[in-house]
Amino acid sequence: MNRHLSSFIARDVVDKMVFVTGPRQVGKTTLAKSLNERFRHPLYLNYDSVKDRQRITNADWPSTHDYVILDEIHAKSDWKSYLKGVFDTKPDHQSLLVTGSARLDTFRQTGESLAGRYFRWRLHPFSLKEFLPHVASEDQALESLLRFGGFPEPLIKGTDSGRKRWQNQYFTDLVREDIVEFSRIHEIRSMRLLLEMLRTRTGSPLSFDALGREIGVSSNTIRSYIEILESLHIVFLVRPYHRNVSRALSKAPKLYFCDWAYVNDAKDNSPDSGARFENLVACHLLKHVQFLADSEGSSLQLHYVRTTSDHEIDFVLADENGEAQQFIEAKVGDTKPSSFLVKTAADHPNANSIQLVLRTPHGFDANGVGVRPAAQWLAALAA
Numbered sequence: 001m002n003r004h005l006s007s008f009i010a011r012d013v014v015d016k017m018v019f020v021t022g023p024r025q026v027g028k029t030t031l032a033k034s035l036n037e038r039f040r041h042p043l044y045l046n047y048d049s050v051k052d053r054q055r056i057t058n059a060d061w062p063s064t065h066d067y068v069i070l071d072e073i074h075a076k077s078d079w080k081s082y083l084k085g086v087f088d089t090k091p092d093h094q095s096l097l098v099t100g101s102a103r104l105d106t107f108r109q110t111g112e113s114l115a116g117r118y119f120r121w122r123l124h125p126f127s128l129k130e131f132l133p134h135v136a137s138e139d140q141a142l143e144s145l146l147r148f149g150g151f152p153e154p155l156i157k158g159t160d161s162g163r164k165r166w167q168n169q170y171f172t173d174l175v176r177e178d179i180v181e182f183s184r185i186h187e188i189r190s191m192r193l194l195l196e197m198l199r200t201r202t203g204s205p206l207s208f209d210a211l212g213r214e215i216g217v218s219s220n221t222i223r224s225y226i227e228i229l230e231s232l233h234i235v236f237l238v239r240p241y242h243r244n245v246s247r248a249l250s251k252a253p254k255l256y257f258c259d260w261a262y263v264n265d266a267k268d269n270s271p272d273s274g275a276r277f278e279n280l281v282a283c284h285l286l287k288h289v290q291f292l293a294d295s296e297g298s299s300l301q302l303h304y305v306r307t308t309s310d311h312e313i314d315f316v317l318a319d320e321n322g323e324a325q326q327f328i329e330a331k332v333g334d335t336k337p338s339s340f341l342v343k344t345a346a347d348h349p350n351a352n353s354i355q356l357v358l359r360t361p362h363g364f365d366a367n368g369v370g371v372r373p374a375a376q377w378l379a380a381l382a383a
Helices: 006-012 028-038 050-058 079-089 102-109 128-134 138-148 152-157 160-182 185-199 208-215 219-231 274-296 339-347 374-379
Strands: 017-021 042-046 067-071 095-100 118-122 235-240 254-257 301-306 312-318 324-331 352-357 364-366 369-373
Touching: 006 017, 006 028, 006 118, 017 028, 028 042, 028 067, 028 095, 042 050, 079 095, 118 274, 128 138, 128 374, 138 152, 138 160, 138 274, 138 374, 152 160, 160 185, 185 208, 185 219, 185 254, 208 219, 219 235, 235 274, 254 274, 274 301, 274 312, 274 324, 274 374, 312 339, 324 339, 339 352, 339 369, 352 374, 369 374
Parallel strands: 017 095, 017 118, 042 067, 067 095, 235 301, 324 352, 352 369
Antiparallel strands: 235 254, 301 312, 312 324, 364 369
């Protein structure tokens, strides 16, 4: 399947080194190799391969290669200095693409030695916009994504058993290989338990203290565990929005999984449960925001609203000045705009207030709120 980022990366890799980051098995290597046909002499090297590792260390590939892919390079201890040297000494005609997950993203926090040498692209699971060319309709695309998630293998396989087998192996490998790199062996049991607990808490403000008490560790330990899960692109946090929203004082972030099909709603574990649908919308909005940042330098931010009186709006998109651009509520079947969304729409006339509904045949406007079929609205996002 063609990926939405392919043409953008093909354009950028001619000018600078390109970093492609994202979760494991999201399709980074496949995307990188799909660009081979644009070059005459491509070369793929993976640092996890014993055969390739020495070649990478010595950087001894011929200058005739016009496109070099370095995969999993973050496993190399001095990868940042190494890439600086490779980029600064490569022939002008040679394009360099670097893929990886987890630690590769830390280049933004570790100095400026790569400044001006790279473009960054974040690859996400398939969204509705990206998957739509491969199915008959927007509704069919959304049904498949809800049921099987957006990771390529279970989505393409398209069976419940295939999704479950893939998830079991995926999360087992993450714990065994990646989480061990960040934490001590004796902590793995606690990390596994935390993962299971978080599956039932998606879309709810997190209490680190409560999670710590249930697992038997400190709240600071829970924070560090969730930071690891974020670094590995297993989960992401959406933080509260405060500006110009009366009494929106909640400080607790909400947590979502990058694989929304992994969400476990204790009340309703069907593919179109409220928790799974909200998680899918969160992933689509994050992909939209990060694509605009990577492609245009946009500073759009994703937040949510929750007041001290427990009124909530699922998502807010705010600009670089903190001004709300869109308030978004996700509902499975309720087409009546929530009273708090109606009030917020009145208080913020310059922002769009949207209620996305999974099960509705058509959209309409009511009390300053646009009620929209989810499939159509999500398909119109930037990525």
